[in-house]
Amino acid sequence: MIRFRLAAALALAALALPSLPRASEPFQLVSAAQVERMMKAKDVKVYDVNIDELWERYHLPGAVHVGNRPLDTLLPTDKATRLVFYCSGPK
Numbered sequence: 285m286i287r288f289r290l291a292a293a294l295a296l297a298a299l300a301l302p303s304l305p306r307a308s309e310p311f312q313l314v315s316a317a318q319v320e321r322m323m324k325a326k327d328v329k330v331y332d333v334n335i336d337e338l339w340e341r342y343h344l345p346g347a348v349h350v351g352n353r354p355l356d357t358l359l360p361t362d363k364a365t366r367l368v369f370y371c372s373g374p375k
Contacts, residue, residue, distance in 0.1 A: 319344075319368055328366040331358065338372055 314322075322328035323346055330347040332339050339349045347370075348358055359367070 314368065319370075322366065322368070328368055329360050330368045330370070333369055333371045342372070344370075 319328070319330065323330060323344070330344060331350050332343045332347045333350045334342070336349075336351060339351070343349060350358060350369075
C-alpha cells in the first residue's frame with residue numbers, strides 16, 4: 285500500500301512539473317580537435333566549468349568561465365548557437 289501511495293505521489297508530482305524544452309539535437313561528445321576546429325570557425329560558444337584555480341591555469345583561449353554565475357546569464361541569445369562545456373573531470 286505504501287509503494288502504491290509513493291508511486292501515485294511521484295506520478296502526480298511529475299505532472300505538476302513544467303515541461304522542459306528538448307534539445308533540437310542530441311548531446312554528443314566531441315574531441316579536442318573538433319572543438320579546436322569549431323573555435324577557429326567561430327561557430328561555437330565554449331564554456332569552462334572548472335574551479336577558479338584550474339580556469340586560471342588551463343582554460344582554452346576564448347572560453348567563458350562559468351564559475352558561480354547563473355548559466356542562463358552566460359548563454360547566447362541565438363538558440364541555434366552550438367555550445368561546448370568542458371572540465372578537467374572529477375577531482
